[in-house]
Amino acid sequence: MAKKVALLQGNTACALGAVYAGCTFFGGYPITPSTEVAEVMSEELPKVGGKFIQMEDEIAAMASVIGASLTGAKTLTATSGPGVSLKQELIGYACIAETPCVIINVMRGGPSTGMPTGPGQSDVMQARWGTHGDHAAIAVAPASCQEIFSETVRAFNLAEKYRMPVQVLYDEIVGHMRERIEFPEPGELEVIDRAAPTCSPEDYKPYDAKSDTDVPPLAAFGSEYRFHVTGLNKAADGFPTTKASLVDFEERRQIAKVECPEARADIESNEEYLCDDADVIILAYGSTSRSARYAVNELRAEGIKAGLFRPITLWPFPEKRVAELGKQVKAIVLPEMNLGQMIFEVERIVKNDCKLAGVHRVDGEPINPGQIIDQVKEVI
Amino acid sequence: MAYDYEKSIRPGKLPHIWCPGCGHGIVMKGLIRAMDTCGLEKNNTAIVSGIGCASRLPGYMDFCTLHTAHGRAAAFATGVKMAKPEMNVIVCGGDGDGTAIGGNHFIHACRRNIDMTYVLLNNHIYGMTGGQFSPCTPTGAKASTTPYGNPDPIFDISKLAIGAGATFVARTTAFHATQIDKLIAEGIKHKGMSVIEVVDDCPTTYGRRNKFRSVVDMMKVLKDTAVPVAAASKMTAEQLEGKILTGVLYQEDKPEYCAQYKQVIARAQG
Numbered sequence: 001m002a003k004k005v006a007l008l009q010g011n012t013a014c015a016l017g018a019v020y021a022g023c024t025f026f027g028g029y030p031i032t033p034s035t036e037v038a039e040v041m042s043e044e045l046p047k048v049g050g051k052f053i054q055m056e057d058e059i060a061a062m063a064s065v066i067g068a069s070l071t072g073a074k075t076l077t078a079t080s081g082p083g084v085s086l087k088q089e090l091i092g093y094a095c096i097a098e099t100p101c102v103i104i105n106v107m108r109g110g111p112s113t114g115m116p117t118g119p120g121q122s123d124v125m126q127a128r129w130g131t132h133g134d135h136a137a138i139a140v141a142p143a144s145c146q147e148i149f150s151e152t153v154r155a156f157n158l159a160e161k162y163r164m165p166v167q168v169l170y171d172e173i174v175g176h177m178r179e180r181i182e183f184p185e186p187g188e189l190e191v192i193d194r195a196a197p198t199c200s201p202e203d204y205k206p207y208d209a210k211s212d213t214d215v216p217p218l219a220a221f222g223s224e225y226r227f228h229v230t231g232l233n234k235a236a237d238g239f240p241t242t243k244a245s246l247v248d249f250e251e252r253r254q255i256a257k258v259e260c261p262e263a264r265a266d267i268e269s270n271e272e273y274l275c276d277d278a279d280v281i282i283l284a285y286g287s288t289s290r291s292a293r294y295a296v297n298e299l300r301a302e303g304i305k306a307g308l309f310r311p312i313t314l315w316p317f318p319e320k321r322v323a324e325l326g327k328q329v330k331a332i333v334l335p336e337m338n339l340g341q342m343i344f345e346v347e348r349i350v351k352n353d354c355k356l357a358g359v360h361r362v363d364g365e366p367i368n369p370g371q372i373i374d375q376v377k378e379v380i
Numbered sequence: 381m382a383y384d385y386e387k388s389i390r391p392g393k394l395p396h397i398w399c400p401g402c403g404h405g406i407v408m409k410g411l412i413r414a415m416d417t418c419g420l421e422k423n424n425t426a427i428v429s430g431i432g433c434a435s436r437l438p439g440y441m442d443f444c445t446l447h448t449a450h451g452r453a454a455a456f457a458t459g460v461k462m463a464k465p466e467m468n469v470i471v472c473g474g475d476g477d478g479t480a481i482g483g484n485h486f487i488h489a490c491r492r493n494i495d496m497t498y499v500l501l502n503n504h505i506y507g508m509t510g511g512q513f514s515p516c517t518p519t520g521a522k523a524s525t526t527p528y529g530n531p532d533p534i535f536d537i538s539k540l541a542i543g544a545g546a547t548f549v550a551r552t553t554a555f556h557a558t559q560i561d562k563l564i565a566e567g568i569k570h571k572g573m574s575v576i577e578v579v580d581d582c583p584t585t586y587g588r589r590n591k592f593r594s595v596v597d598m599m600k601v602l603k604d605t606a607v608p609v610a611a612a613s614k615m616t617a618e619q620l621e622g623k624i625l626t627g628v629l630y631q632e633d634k635p636e637y638c639a640q641y642k643q644v645i646a647r648a649q650g
Contacts, residue, residue, distance in 0.1 A: 025463050046648035051462045051641060056488035060455035063448065063485070067428070067459025070446065071467070075459075093449050221426055221444040222464045228390075228439055230447040239393070239439065 004183040010175045011078075013145045014104055014168070015040035017152030018076045020184070021191055023102070024050035025075040027064030029057055029083060032116040033172040034106035037078035058086035065101045066094050070229060072220030074156055074193075078104035080172075081114060084123055084130070091165050092131030093231045095254065098207065098218065100159035100194055102152070103167045106175040107286075107337075109364055118364025119172035121286055122338035127167045128315050134251055136258035138267060139167040139315040141285040145179035150189060151312065157192040158267060162258055163215050169314065171337065173287035173366055194218055201225045206238040212253050213260040259316055269312040270321060274300065278307030280331045280380050283322070283346060285311050288335050288367050295372040306376060314342070319349050326350030331379045335359035335367045355379050388412045388422075390442045397436050401587075401595030403554030403580025407501050408437050410560030410578075411472070417561065418468075418568045425468040428457040430482055433508045433582075434474040434501040451482030454489040457496055465638035468568065469496040476506045476514035479535050483515070490544035490573050494637035497567040497574045498546075500537055503582040511585025522589040537577045542630045547572035549630040554580035555602040556626065566628065572636045579606075579624060 008016070015037050018026075026041040042052040051068070055061040058079055065075035079087060084105050094101055107123045109115035123130075127139040138158050142151040152168055159166040195217040197204050206227045208216050216236075219225030232240040233247045241247065257263060271289075274296060275281060284292035289310045299306035309325060309332075311318050326332065326346075331354055334343045343358045350356060357379040361367050389412075398404045415425065425443045429435035431450035438445035444467075448456040453471050461469045471489075478486050478500050489496065505523060506512040513523035515535040523530060541549045548570040550563040560578055567574030581587060581598040592598045609627040612620060 025459070027459060043648075046641075046645040049645055049649075053458070053462055053641075055455060055458070056484050059452065060458070060485050060488070063452040063455035064459030064462070066448075067446070067456035068463035069459075071460055071464040073463045075463075089449055090452065221446075221460060222424060222467045224423055226423055226442065226444055228445045228447070230439070231449055232447070 003185070006181050006183070007178050008145055008181045009036060009178050010145045010148045010170060011036035011106065012040050013149040013181055014078070014152050015044060017149035018102070018156065019044050019048060020149070020189065021074060021153040021156035022193070023074045023076045023156065024048070025065065025068040025073040026050070026052045027055050027061040027068065027075070027077050029055055029061045029079065031058070031080050031083045033108055033175050034078045034080040034104060037104055041076070058083040059090060062087040062090040066090060066097070066099050069099045069101050070221050072223070074160065075101045076104065077101070078106070080106045081108045081110055081116065082112065084126060088130045092133055092135060094165040095131065095135040096231055096233070097229050098163040098254065100163055100218070101165050102155045102159050103165055104152070105167055105169050107169055107171045109362060115364045117172070119287065119337055119366060120362065121171055121288065121336045122341065122362070123169060124314055124338070125341045127169055134255065136164065136255045137167070137315040138162065138164065138258060138313070139169050140269070140312060141169045141314045142312065143174060143286050143289045143310065145174065145177060146181050147312070148174060149181060150184070153189050153191065157190060160192050160194040161215070162263070163194065163218055164258070169286070171286050197225060205236045207234060207250065208236045209253055212249065213256045213263065214253065215257050264316050267313055267316060268318050270318050271308070271310040271312060273308040273310070275307035275309055275325065277305055278329055279305040280333065280376055281307050281309050281325050281329050282372060282376065283309045283311070283332050283334045284336070285314060285342070288337060291367050291369045292335060292372055294369040295376065298369060298373055299376055304376065304380070317345050322346060322349050326353040329354050331355035331357065333357050333359065333372060333375050333379060335372050337361050337367060383413065385409060385412050388416065388442055389440055393440045396440055398433060399584045401581070401583040402433070403503065404434055404437065404501055406554045406557050407499065407560060407578045407580060408440065410557060411470070411499060411564055413561035414564035414568060415470070417565045420468050420568070424466065425470065426457070426460050427470045427472065428453050428460065429471065430473040430477040432474040432477045432506065434472060435477055437472050451477055451480070452485060453477070454482060454485040454498065458489060458492070458494055461494055461496055461638060462641070465495070471496055471498040473500065474507070475500065475502040475504060475516040475537065479515045479537060479540065487540065487544035490541050490546035490575065492637040493545055493547050493572040493634050495571055495573070497564065497576065499564060500575060500577045501580055502537055502577055503580045503586065505582045505586040507582045507585050511589060524585070538575065538629050541575035545573070546575045546630070547632050547634050548574035548628070550628045551577040551579065551624065552626050553602040553606050554578060555599050556606060559626065563628065570631070572634060
């Protein structure tokens with residue numbers, strides 16, 4: 001049977017991906033260029049018995065998705081620019097309270113109000129370090145409407161599996177672009193639900209880790225399991241503690257659960273295009289990777305062995321593979337719609353193994369293939 | 381026989397953090413009696429709070445408890461209630477938490493008329509951080525950040541709640557201990573947003589700076605300034621100067637938010 005297809009905007013694909021993943025709660029606040037996610041959720045969620053609420057501000061929207069998640073629901077919020085800044089404190093709350101939820105960030109320029117209708121990629125470091133304190137981060141960066149659908153599903157899976165907030169970062173270009181989408185059949189894409197506790201309600205502890213990388217099961221409010229949740233440093237039973245050994249164990253575990261080798265292998269996702277024999281790699285993510293792919297083809301036609309490395313998972317960053325590529329190639333060229341963010345992460349990893357050059361733009365215009373080609377030629 | 385509070389308290393979680401003479405313990409006991417009167421099931425009841433002394437209350441209570449971020453209790457609670465409307469949702473917290481940093485969430489929870497019971501413990505000060513003035517610190521009073529007297533006018537929390545659309549609003553004080561549970565119980569039974577403001581005392585960070593010689597003096601002030609609404613109707617504006625009205629201040633039946641959203645679902649599925 002032919003698959004259902006449609007011509008859809010990236011933001012619509014995101015909302016429909018969320019519904020596919022089993023999202024039943026959306027708390028949001030209007031902001032360009034992410035608003036369409038909220039609009040589509042307001043239409044789609046009640047059809048499946050889910051709940052949509054437009055909250056009084058960005059902070060409240062984030063609070064509502066954490067509260068709803070604690071009742072067992074898969075929850076989503078979507079925002080951009082200043083909205084992401086406002087949500088940061090509670091993203092940290094979701095990290096320490098280990099509460100699954102998905103945050104869509106349709107990136108625009110900045111700082112502050114910046115250019116609401118223009119694209120940007122200047123939130124990649126905010127996605128990693130935006131909330132205060134030490135914490136792990138998972139962020140994915142789809143580059144097409146189809147991939148926004150599938151990566152939104154994967155973001156829910158990762159949130160549920162690792163019991164934490166997961167951010168989906170795409171820029172205004174992909175968010176507002178319309179492309180052909182093939183809808184996956186139910187069951188075609190994996191959908192993961194959070195692990196439920198198997199112990200008796202009396203024995204349940206919400207942070208009872210079996211190892212220093214473990215993700216303990218999360219019960220739901222309103223079930224037979226009764227527990228306490230706080231944003232304070234807490235012990236296995238969920239109650240506040242200032243005992244140094246317990247605080248240290250929990251802080252480290254909540255990072256290691258994402259950054260241990262097994263978790264990285266599970267979470268990381270990259271696309272490699274003509275990298276095997278490449279002398280120069282263009283490392284690009286999001287809409288910029290589309291220009292980069294075009295540049296690779298042009299360069300190959302001219303006899304330059306170029307390849308595209310596209311991290312789909314931005315955080316945790318694919319350190320191992322990028323280190324390998326750094327040893328293989330003469331140069332890495334990194335285009336991004338900011339004045340240099342991911343390039344410093346790559347510099348930290350490849351050190352002096354190869355040359356590294358950026359292509360940066362913050363004028364609200366996309367990076368075009370010609371700019372990338374010029375930089376590649378200059379660097380090699 | 382003495383009332384058994386233990387059955388509602390988590391084993392091993394007492395003593396509480398509150399200072400000797402603080403009114404919060406009186407309010408917690410009132411809340412326990414009210415929840416008991418209403419027969420709220422532990423597994424089906426969430427108690428949500430923000431940050432501050434009063435917001436430590438849920439940690440002691442043997443229910444589904446959520447100690448959130450500063451000011452955000454009403455917004456978290458809205459998520460809980462919307463996602464699982466069959467749960468009873470109690471919110472508690474202080475005056476700074478609820479009406480300063482959390483003021484926006486407070487008024488919008490009132491406006492939606494979502495079915496929750498907000499017990500707001502108004503001790504006129506930020507106690508946990510050492511006594512800075514809140515939106516409820518009386519004008520002229522001393523706080524650690526108003527060493528020359530507070531220049532700010534105050535919020536009347538109950539009026540704020542009524543103006544914002546809450547459909548059950550009541551006020552009492554920590555002195556009127558037996559009225560606390562009666563009003564909270566009425567609030568729990570009310571379908572919609574209920575706000576119960578309990579005016580209480582902070583001897584440690586407010587009383588000492590404002591020449592209260594003892595907790596008893598602070599309690600006397602609560603006793604003397606409280607005027608039941610029925611009695612107030614027979615008093616002149618002059619006689620009511622400096623007084624606070626107690627009892628049920630406002631009540632009306634209006635569509636509740638989750639019930640309204642149920643109709644949205646029905647229309648969408650039409």
